[in-house]
Amino acid sequence: MIDIENITKDYVMGEEVVHALRGVTLKIHRNEYIAIMGPSGSGKSTLMNMLGCLDTPTSGRYEFNGKSVAEMDDDELAAVRNREIGFVFQTFNLLPRSTSLRNVELPLIYAGIEPERRMERATQVLTDVGLGDRIHHKPNELSGGQRQRVAIARALVNGPSIILADEPTGNLDSKTGEEIMDLLERLYERGNTIILVTHERDIAAHARRTVHLRDGLIELDHAGFIPELDLPIAEMTST
Amino acid sequence: MKRFLYELSESWKIAAAQMRSNLTRSTLTALGVIIGIIAVTLMGTAVNGISIGFDKSMAVLGDDVLYVTQWPWKPVDDWWNYRDRKKIKTEYAETLNRMIAATPNSKLVIAVPTSSFMRSIKYSGNQVDNVFVLGTTSDFIVTSTIDCTSGRFFNELESRGGANVVMIGYDVADALFPSQSPIDKSVLINGQLFKVVGVNTRQGTFLGLFSWDSMVAIPLAAFNKYFSAKSDSDVRVKIKDKTKLADAKDELTGLMRRVRGLPPEKKDDFSINEQQAFKSTLDPVKNSIAIAGLFITGLSLFVGAIGIMNITFVSVKERTKEIGTRKALGARRRTILLQFLIESTALCLLGGFIGLVFAYLMCFGIGKAFPSFPIHFSLGLVFLSMIVSIMTGLFSGFAPAWTASRLDPVAALRYE
Ligand SMILES: Nc1ncnc2c1ncn2[C@@H]1O[C@H](COP(=O)(O)OP(=O)(O)OP(=O)(O)O)[C@@H](O)[C@H]1O
Ligand SMILES: [Mg+2]
Numbered sequence: 001m002i003d004i005e006n007i008t009k010d011y012v013m014g015e016e017v018v019h020a021l022r023g024v025t026l027k028i029h030r031n032e033y034i035a036i037m038g039p040s041g042s043g044k045s046t047l048m049n050m051l052g053c054l055d056t057p058t059s060g061r062y063e064f065n066g067k068s069v070a071e072m073d074d075d076e077l078a079a080v081r082n083r084e085i086g087f088v089f090q091t092f093n094l095l096p097r098s099t100s101l102r103n104v105e106l107p108l109i110y111a112g113i114e115p116e117r118r119m120e121r122a123t124q125v126l127t128d129v130g131l132g133d134r135i136h137h138k139p140n141e142l143s144g145g146q147r148q149r150v151a152i153a154r155a156l157v158n159g160p161s162i163i164l165a166d167e168p169t170g171n172l173d174s175k176t177g178e179e180i181m182d183l184l185e186r187l188y189e190r191g192n193t194i195i196l197v198t199h200e201r202d203i204a205a206h207a208r209r210t211v212h213l214r215d216g217l218i219e220l221d222h223a224g225f226i227p228e229l230d231l232p233i234a235e236m237t238s239t
Numbered sequence: 240m241k242r243f244l245y246e247l248s249e250s251w252k253i254a255a256a257q258m259r260s261n262l263t264r265s266t267l268t269a270l271g272v273i274i275g276i277i278a279v280t281l282m283g284t285a286v287n288g289i290s291i292g293f294d295k296s297m298a299v300l301g302d303d304v305l306y307v308t309q310w311p312w313k314p315v316d317d318w319w320n321y322r323d324r325k326k327i328k329t330e331y332a333e334t335l336n337r338m339i340a341a342t343p344n345s346k347l348v349i350a351v352p353t354s355s356f357m358r359s360i361k362y363s364g365n366q367v368d369n370v371f372v373l374g375t376t377s378d379f380i381v382t383s384t385i386d387c388t389s390g391r392f393f394n395e396l397e398s399r400g401g402a403n404v405v406m407i408g409y410d411v412a413d414a415l416f417p418s419q420s421p422i423d424k425s426v427l428i429n430g431q432l433f434k435v436v437g438v439n440t441r442q443g444t445f446l447g448l449f450s451w452d453s454m455v456a457i458p459l460a461a462f463n464k465y466f467s468a469k470s471d472s473d474v475r476v477k478i479k480d481k482t483k484l485a486d487a488k489d490e491l492t493g494l495m496r497r498v499r500g501l502p503p504e505k506k507d508d509f510s511i512n513e514q515q516a517f518k519s520t521l522d523p524v525k526n527s528i529a530i531a532g533l534f535i536t537g538l539s540l541f542v543g544a545i546g547i548m549n550i551t552f553v554s555v556k557e558r559t560k561e562i563g564t565r566k567a568l569g570a571r572r573r574t575i576l577l578q579f580l581i582e583s584t585a586l587c588l589l590g591g592f593i594g595l596v597f598a599y600l601m602c603f604g605i606g607k608a609f610p611s612f613p614i615h616f617s618l619g620l621v622f623l624s625m626i627v628s629i630m631t632g633l634f635s636g637f638a639p640a641w642t643a644s645r646l647d648p649v650a651a652l653r654y655e
Contacts (some may be wrong), residue, residue, distance in 0.1 A: 052569060075571050082569020093564040093652070097256055109249050110569040112242030151243045154568070 001161060001193070002028035002051060007060030008047050008216075022216035023060070028195065030161070033188045035204035035225070036197045038213035044197045045166055047213065051195060052085050052164045053077045065161075084108050084227040086155025092147045094139040099134040100126055100150045107158045119208035125153040129183060146178035152183060162193045169203055181206050201225075254585040257554070268322045269590035271543030272631060276594030277309025277601070278536035278626050284616055286529040288457040293518075293525055299442065299451060300514040303481040304382045307331070307474040310458060311510040312517045324508045329459060329472045331498050332376075338494050346487040347494075348477040351378045354462050354470040360407075360455065361427040362415040370411055371454040372428060374462020374470070382477045383452070389439030390422045393458055395523055397436075402461025405433035409441040410452040432463050440592055479497040484513060536583055540627070544635040545592065551583045551639035562643055563651030583636025584629055595621060 009021040019222065020043045022102055028034060028051075036044050049055040055125055062069040064080060072080065082088075094103050104122040113121070126135050129149040139147050148168060165184070169177030177200075185206060188194050198204050205225045211221040273565055306312070309324050329352035354374040360367050377398035385392055385406070388423040393404045405426065412421045412435075422433045438552070443449045462470070478487035490513055495509055555562070602616040614638045 049649050052651070065502070078566065078569050078571040081567060087567045089564075093560065093567075095561060095564070097260055106565070107568045108244050110242075110565075110571070110574065112245060114241070115245070158569075188288070 001028070001030050001065050002062075003063040004050070005061040007050060007057045007062060009043070009048075009050065009055070010058045017181040019216055021057070024216070024218055026211065026218065026221070028162075028193065031188070031191050031193055033184075033206070033208040034196065034211060035207035036195065036207070036211045036213060037199070037204055038219070040199075042213040043216040044213055045217075048164055048195070048197055051162075052087060053080045078110075079153070082107055083158055084150075084161050086158070086160040086163045088148070088151050088155050088168045089234045090162060090170040092139070092144075092151045092171070094147055094154075095152055097137055099136050099138055100131060100153075103139070103150055104154045104157050107150075108153060111158055119178055122153070125157045126150070128156075129153045133168070143176075144172050145179055148172060148176075148180050149183065152180070152187075152230050156187070156192075160192075162195060163187060165194070165196045167197055167199070169198070169200070174202070177203065216232075246577060247581070250581040251585065253578060257582055258585065258589070265586060265589075266548065269586055269593065271546035272540070272590030272628065273594040273597065275536075275540030275543035275631070276591045276628060277598045278539045278623050279533070279627060280595060280620055281601060282532045282621065283596075283620055286532055287620070289528060290525060293521060294316050296450060297514055297518055297521075299384060300476075300517065301382060301384065301480050302514050302515070303484075305476045305478060305484075305488060306497060307476065307491070308451075308510050308512060312512040313520050313647045315429050319359070319512075323587050325499070327472050327474060327509060329463070329474070331495075332474045333473065335476065335491075335494055338497065341390070342494075346479050346483055346490050348479055349378055349381055349474045351382050352459055352472065352474050352523070353379070354459060354472045356364045356470045358429050358436075358466075360415065361413060362424065364416045365417070367414045367453075368410050369453075371516060372466075373454060373456045373478070374459040374464070374466075375456055376459055379456065382475050382544040384442075385456075386440045387437040388440045389420065390435070392456070393436055398458045399460065401458050401464055403431065403461055404435045404458065405437045406437040406439060406456045407435055408439050408452045408454045411455055412484050413439045414456045426448075426525040427640050428455070429466055433461075466584040476592050488513070500564075540631060542589075544631045547583050547586055547632065547635040548638060550586070552642070553577060554582065555639045555643040556577060559646065559651050559654040562646050562650050563654065566646070566648035567652065572644040575646075579640035579643050580633060583640070584632030587632030587635070588625070591631075592625055595624050597611055598624075613649040 004024060004026050006023055007024045008019065011018040011020055019232060020205055024043075036047065038044050046055070050057055053064065053072075056070065065084070069077070070078075094097060095106070098106075101119070104126055105118045108118040108121060123132070123135055126132060129152055131146060131149055131153065134146060134150075135143060137146075139150070142150065147171070148171075152163075152168075155165075163184070163213050168184070169180055172180065181203060184194055184196070188208075194207075196207060204210055207225060209223050210220070300306075306325055309327055310321055315321060332350040332352035335347075335350035337348065341345045352375065356372055357369050358372050360370050360372075373379075377393055377395045380392045387406065388409070390406070392406050393402070396402075397404050405428070407415075407421060407426070415421065415426060416424065421438055423434060423436075425432045425434050427433075439451050439454075476487075478484065480487075491511055492507065495506065495511070499508060501508065508639055521639055563573065
């Protein structure tokens with residue numbers, strides 16, 4: 001369903017040009033669980049934004065469900081993000097003054113769903129992630145793990161085909177992180193496609209396929225999580 | 240369409256929440272609009288009042304009356320052509336009336352002569368200066384809006400006989416007889432005693448424009464007897480149907496040419512005027528007052544709008560990350576545009592509403608303090624100021640909202 005070929009992304013900063021991606025080719029199928037790893041600055045977030053149709057490549061081909069993303073206009077991209085993609089951010093990015101329910105309703109509003117259905121659906125999804133009793137709480141009344149679960153509920157509410165999570169556990173302690181990973185595991189088992197960026201080996205170990213980036217290129221792409229293979233890079237990241 | 244409605248209602252909710260959470264800031268910003276709306280509505284009521292005052296003064300002239308005069312009621316460049324015209328004589332009225340009677344299907348009803356000058360009037364120690372003294376016949380009431388609060392206009396007998404009777408305007412009565420009824424008292428006009436038979440109802444003066452309140456009317460025969468010397472005379476002619484004003488005017492022109500005995504090749508040596516002509520010379524004055532006033536007060540509204548624009552820019556900047564998140568969740572450009580437009584509009588509407596309440600109270604106060612000032616607070620004004628508020632909101636919100644809608648989602652999400 002995702003098919004990118006030789007994608008590059010350059011950022012021009014005055015005189016200097018930063019090559020964030022230098023030619024990435026990747027195929028992702030329905031119901032895959034992929035971890036993207038790599039050192040800081042290797043282009044992981046850039047690649048995620050590209051996959052999530054938030055950003056457009058400098059060159060290369062990107063087909064999403066058989067449609068060329070380069071040919072979509074702004075509104076079509078917004079529609080794809082709304083219906084096909086669920087974002088989970090490291091910093092949760094909840095609207096601070098809105099309740100969990102209203103936060104989760106947001107994608108449904110943009111999809112044009114009527115208020116009763118919105119409410120019903122959002123409550124349902126919040127209950128699914130274990131927050132049935134927190135729907136009228138505001139983000140500052142929730143713990144970090146609960147906030148991230150609200151964010152996941154928000155990503156899920158429109159029934160997207162892919163969940164994109166950029167370091168979803170980055171701001172959580174390891175125990176809460178594990179809870180979030182259990183939730184993602186459940187989503188994967190229910191048939192969702194999950195792409196996750198992480199630094200942590202423990203987190204990456206949940207995925208069924210691992211992609212290593214280095215300096216804007218794919219260094220390794222293999223099934224499962226192979227400690228011997230994945231260890232060195234993880235260590236390099238931490239040094 | 241449905242989606243648009245949902246997004247609209249969502250935007251209103253966000254705007255309301257935004258205002259509540261930044262109450263001080265919102266209030267201070269709205270203050271500019273509040274002041275602007277107060278200024279504009281007060282000026283609006285004043286302009287409206289001026290306009291009503293003008294129209295009221297005009298109504299004194301009557302919209303179904305033609306005035307035969309020496310000078311036209313409009314500014315002329317070639318005044319020398321009019322200076323040497325023969326004066327209009329009061330006797331023309333009788334001649335005209337005979338002609339009207341002899342014309343089948345005449346468009347005219349009756350001709351009434353008037354002569355006038357300015358004099359002071361006295362009654363036992365009280366004196367009013369510059370009173371417009373009008374000499375006319377009892378037919379005058381047909382052509383005018385006379386309506387006596389007490390007493391009556393002089394009758395035909397007094398008119399023909401040139402009796403020393405007078406009908407006085409409201410202000411004259413008020414000044415001469417502060418604490419008693421003027422009826423049957425005798426006032427002194429230019430050394431002659433006149434018995435008061437009636438007092439006209441109050442009409443209200445405005446900007447010193449002509450009003451019946453500072454005027455008195457006496458029989459023309461008496462006027463000619465005592466003060467014919469240097470007076471101006473006109474003939475006013477009532478017409479049958481004010482929708483056929485032009486026809487009536489043509490007919491009257493023909494009659495007047497016969498009265499004057501003009502051969503066909505000669506030009507008219509008199510002018511026939513109607514209220515409308517007078518109005519069209521006054522309208523530009525009225526309009527320029529209105530435009531100048533609204534322009535000046537509009538400036539304060541503009542300053543208010545800049546304040547709103549500024550705060551909306553701040554709001555966009557503060558919420559860059561939120562905008563990025565919304566875009567990631569599927570908000571389209573127009574969604575974001577709408578959201579910030581509605582935020583600025585809501586702020587302006589709030590300011591406009593508060594301003595309107597203040598303006599209403601002020602109008603009420605002014606109306607109480609200066610009853611003669613024709614200040615009119617109308618429902619139309621409420622609508623107008625609400626529309627002005629909305630327009631101001633859209634105007635001031637557009638640039639920030641446009642910037643917000645164009646933000647690159649990735650850059651917005653990275654913004655700290
Ligand atoms: N808006 C931008 N302008 C300029 N350079 C950018 C921009 N965004 C990213 N870059 C550069 O692109 C490269 C890749 O950045 P990216 O955020 O994808 O790294 P990352 O792999 O997600 O790193 P981390 O693990 O620290 O999040 C970096 O060198 C970064 O400096
Ligand atoms: Mg990153």
